Amino acid sequence: MNFPDISQDLRTRTPQLRGRLLPNQSLAELTWFRVGGPAQALFMPEDEADLAYFLGAIPADIPVTVVGLGSNLIVRDGGIPGVVVRLGRGFSDVKVDGLRITAGPAVPDVKVARAAQEAGIAGLSFMRGIPGAIGGALRMNGGAYGGETKDVLVSARAVDRAGNIHVLSNADMHYTYRHCGVPEDFIFTAATFEGRAGDRAVIAAEMDKITESREATQPIKSRTGGSTFKNPPGHKAWQLIDKAGCRGLIVGGAQVSELHCNFLINLGAATAADIENLGETVRKRVKESSGVDLDWEIKRIGVPLSRAS
Ligand SMILES: Cc1cc2nc3c(=O)[nH]c(=O)nc-3n(C[C@H](O)[C@H](O)[C@H](O)COP(=O)(O)OP(=O)(O)OC[C@H]3O[C@@H](n4cnc5c(N)ncnc54)[C@H](O)[C@@H]3O)c2cc1C
Structure with missing residues (x-):
């Protein structure tokens, strides 16, 4: 099932575009669940300026969705109407300066954890076990083993839907547990973190322990x-x-994982609808047995198959 091709029109409106813009690109391979339909158009900007130019030039009614490494996502089977932005090469720098690390949103969390360890910066080991990239960590306030993004973030950069660039402090992110209060249309383009002086060997041992415990x-x-x-x-x-x-x-x-029952698993041939229905079944049964409403942490994006056109 494909969407009408909007990429030609978007290209005409953005003659100076440097990034890649492709119609009807499958997203299943870009998510950990390996399910879901296509992006109506997939845009991979060259850098922050290219992203801002594109967002400022395309019609305001075209929906724009950003994806990271897809480790916290269910893309529905009908796909995602409008433009899906995926940040790559131009957003992959990591720089260490004293106790600070500045990283692009496409840098995997584990890479930031390793850079911190090598530089003797403590406090970022928790990123070792989170399989996403920095953009997702900023949006989700990703955390584990007693640490979370909120504890170490100094500032972030973002581009809004109109193409304006913002510099945000930690307080501007309005962080709570696995939630960021920055408007949903902001796409993060960089982050600076700060840790504290630590011993390389101690940090490495801490990271090994996290790996073992996860496995x-x-x-x-x-x-x-x-x-x-x-x-x-x-x-x-x-x-x-x-x-x-x-x-x-x-x-x-x-299936609900036998190993960790807050994890859902694609046994091989699941659709996004199977996974979402399983999650809703779990929510209903938990409500019946404990009276508690579970709130999805996984982001569900896109449209069901029946609503795609
Ligand atoms: C095996 C496994 C273990 C996990 N363990 C943990 C854990 O211990 N702790 C934890 O916090 N999470 C955990 N997660 C969930 C996930 O890894 C995190 O939420 C991660 O931060 C998501 O990053 P991502 O790049 O995969 O983002 P995606 O899954 O691609 O996207 C997640 C959300 O972030 C948004 N987003 C992505 N990039 C940007 C950007 N540049 N600007 C604005 N918004 C953006 C997306 O729009 C979406 O809303 C786990 C996942 C798996 C599969």
Whole structure:
């Protein structure tokens, strides 16, 4: 199922565009779940200026969605109307300056954790185990093992839907648990983090421990999206899911992980609808058994198959 091609029109409106703009590009390969339909147009800007130029020049009613490494995403089976932005090469720099690290949004979190370790900067080890990139960490306030993005972020840069560039302080991000209060249309283009002086060997040992613990407790080699639901105040989502009898539950080609029941897994032939329906079934059963409303942590984007045109 394909969308009408809007890329030609967008190209005509942006004669100085340097990045790549492609019609009807499959997104399944760009997500950990390996499901979902196409992007109506996929745009890979060369750099921040190219992104700002594009966003300022295209009609305001074209929806724009940004994706990172797709480790926290369900792209629905009908795909994503409008433009999907994916940041690549021009957003992949990492620079260390004293106790500060500046990184592009396409840099995997693990790379920032390693750069910090090599420079003897403590406080960023938690990024070792998060399989996304910095753009996703900024948007999700990604965190693990007692640390989160909010604790180490100094500032970020972003481009809004009209192509304006913003510099944001930590306070401007309005962070709460796995949530960033910056308007949804802001696309992050850089981040500066600050840690504290630490011992390289101690930081390396801390990172090894995180790796071991993840391998033992999470289905990290499966097609998954990480923690499906946020931990409700005073509860652990996985305990509520377990209590509701959902461990191992299957809907279509999707299953609640036997290893960590807040993870959903694509068994191989799942559709996005299977995964989303499984998640909704879990939410319903948890509500019945514990009275708690689970809130999706995974971002669900795009349209179901029936609504794509
Ligand atoms: C095995 C596994 C383990 C995980 N463990 C953890 C964990 O311990 N802690 C944790 O916090 N998360 C965890 N996650 C979830 C996920 O890795 C994080 O949420 C990560 O920060 C998402 O980054 P991403 O690049 O994959 O973003 P995506 O999944 O591609 O996108 C996530 C959201 O970020 C937005 N986004 C992406 N890039 C940008 C940008 N440049 N500007 C603005 N918005 C952007 C997207 O629009 C979307 O809303 C895990 C996932 C998996 C699969």
